[in-house]
Amino acid sequence: MDYLFVFLLGSVLGSFYNVLIYRLPRRESIISPPSHCPSCGSKIRWYDNIPIISYFLLKGKCRDCFASISLRYPLVEFLSGLLALLCYFKWSLSFESFVMFVFFSLLLILSFIDWDTFTLPDSLNLGGLAFGLVSSFFRENFTFWDSVVGALVGAVPFFLIYIFYVKVRKIEGIGFGDVKLMAFIGSVAGVWGVASAVFLGSLFGLLYAIPLIIKYKNISFAVPYGPFLSLGCFVGVMLRDWLSPIILQQ
Structure with missing residues (x-):
């Protein structure tokens, strides 16, 4: 159960990483407005913002305008969860594990931004x-x-x-x-x-x-x-x- 919890926590953080990947290159605030569809601007409901799961429940489309949602969103969430799991596995619950997870998370975010821009x-x-x-x-x-x-x-x-x-x-x-x-x-x-x-x-x-x-x-x-x-x-x-x-x- 501890490994499952660590993966889920990492996936939740991955949802925030998606915000950084999208907004930082555009010089947009990462706080406001709340998460919304880039196509129609509709606010994303909390139950449509569950890491990884919501993407498949929505069949990869916005609930309101049916625009396609990039597969990158669940991919980043999954990779973030995997990073948390690997850090916990290698360094257990320690300060070193925290440092390396932050390190790898920043590299993940930077990599996707660099790939796009x-x-x-x-x-x-x-x-x-x-x-x-x-x-x-x-x-x-x-x-x-x-x-x-x-x-x-x-x-x-x-x-x-x-x-x-x-x-x-x-x-x-x-x-x-x-x-x-x-x-x-x-x-x-x-x-x-x-x-x-x-x-x-x-x-x-x-x-x-x-x-x-x-x-x-x-x-x-x-x-x-x-x-x-x-x-x-x-x-x-x-x-x-x-x-x-x-x-x-x-």
């Missing part, structure tokens, strides 16, 4: 960086200096790449939001999280891009880097106990 809001990136630095004072096996070094190791190389593309090649190879994202990742997950984000994230990005390159027979398309960096970090952190011995033996 190719932007990473400072409110989440810099807020996450501050959270990483402050929370490091209260973590058992992660110090403030681990947080600072992780943030620098994450941000500096990406900043230099950003400058190279902008000043030398006169194009934006990576966004400055990615620089801030890597600082945020490093502040919470340290150097290991940064390395995981870069190497695993690049691998996941390549696996996504190869079919597109084959399909369109060119490489002239843009892919948001944030979601892959976030996924790489998540996998690296969750599987660290398994990956570390393998890497150290090489």
Whole structure:
């Protein structure tokens, strides 16, 4: 029952994450107006706002105007519930579990926003960086200096790449939001999280891009880097106990 409760709690929070994903890029208030249909503007009733379940009860359509509801809404709620479950499973009921759930939740929100808009809001990136630095004072096996070094190791190389593309090649190879994202990742997950984000994230990005390159027979398309960096970090952190011995033996 405790695992079920944790999943349900995470799913409820995922409903709020959907609000952030939709409203932050549009610079809308996350408080007012209440949740409403983006098509007809009708207020969503409480019984139509039950995470995951309401989507299927409504058959993916607004009760009032019958406009389609994106499958993303229950997907984010499910992923948020899954994150809560995995954090509880790995770190039990602890401060570390809380820190990592907040961390992964912010990465989830940032990933969906970046996928839609190719932007990473400072409110989440810099807020996450501050959270990483402050929370490091209260973590058992992660110090403030681990947080600072992780943030620098994450941000500096990406900043230099950003400058190279902008000043030398006169194009934006990576966004400055990615620089801030890597600082945020490093502040919470340290150097290991940064390395995981870069190497695993690049691998996941390549696996996504190869079919597109084959399909369109060119490489002239843009892919948001944030979601892959976030996924790489998540996998690296969750599987660290398994990956570390393998890497150290090489």
